[in-house]
Amino acid sequence: EPEVTQTPSHQVTQMGQEVILRCVPISNHLYFYWYRQILGQKVEFLVSFYNNEISEKSEIFDDQFSVERPDGSNFTLKIRSTKLEDSAMYFCASKGVGSYNEQFFGPGTRLTVL
Amino acid sequence: QKEVEQNSGPLSVPEGAIASLNCTYSDRGSQSFFWYRQYSGKSPELIMFIYSNGDKEDGRFTAQLNKASQYVSLLIRDSQPSDSATYLCAVNPSAGGSYIPTFGRGTSLIVHP
Numbered sequence: 001e002p003e004v005t006q007t008p009s010h011q012v013t014q015m016g017q018e019v020i021l022r023c024v025p026i027s028n029h030l031y032f033y034w035y036r037q038i039l040g041q042k043v044e045f046l047v048s049f050y051n052n053e054i055s056e057k058s059e060i061f062d063d064q065f066s067v068e069r070p071d072g073s074n075f076t077l078k079i080r081s082t083k084l085e086d087s088a089m090y091f092c093a094s095k096g097v098g099s100y101n102e103q104f105f106g107p108g109t110r111l112t113v114l
Numbered sequence: 115q116k117e118v119e120q121n122s123g124p125l126s127v128p129e130g131a132i133a134s135l136n137c138t139y140s141d142r143g144s145q146s147f148f149w150y151r152q153y154s155g156k157s158p159e160l161i162m163f164i165y166s167n168g169d170k171e172d173g174r175f176t177a178q179l180n181k182a183s184q185y186v187s188l189l190i191r192d193s194q195p196s197d198s199a200t201y202l203c204a205v206n207p208s209a210g211g212s213y214i215p216t217f218g219r220g221t222s223l224i225v226h227p
Contacts, residue, residue: 031213033214041219042219043158044217045214045215102148105159
């Protein structure tokens with residue numbers, strides 16, 4: 001069964017460093033999303049991406065964040081200068097054409113900022 | 115601010131019982147509703163979605179939607195210890211081009227043998 005994959009599973013970084021989180025969505029999906037979940041809290045939407053551009057973004061997704069689809073398979077989230085409060089699980093999700101909004105989540109990347 | 119409310123629990127049920135998980139939402143025009151299961155340290159896994167008022171059954175799971183009361187629930191029949199997880203309710207907003215769901219905090223379910 002096709003699935004969303006994410007790498008790395010765990011990333012530890014120093015405050016102020018740049019990190020890139022990688023996702024490979026399900027191959028025939030065209031809508032891609034990043035969410036984050038701080039430990040013990042809600043899943044929060046960051047950004048959605050369709051047709052090679054951002055379609056929606058939340059207040060969390062400020063200038064420190066960017067997304068890119070550098071090739072036909074990868075979808076990346078970059079955090080330019082990490083802060084302690086960026087420590088969270090980051091989930092990538094994808095959705096196919098024609099579905100209402102059945103998003104399928106990847107396993108997540110646990111980001112720890114020291 | 116669109117709100118999705120769930121009782122955080124934990125909801126504890128014996129094995130074989132019916133577990134009932136509830137969710138209310140504030141956006142009256144919400145279009146679609148999703149239940150995700152999330153094991154500790156893992157990602158949300160979609161288990162049910164519902165768009166129309168009434169019941170929708172899939173195996174041991176039944177989703178119930180009442181748009182007039184702004185209420186959606188998930189029933190798990192014949193609960194198993196492997197059903198122990200946090201159940202997230204997610205609600206899609208009113209029509210208008212946005213397909214970004216709002217998640218509730220989740221209800222922790224414990225099924226004890």
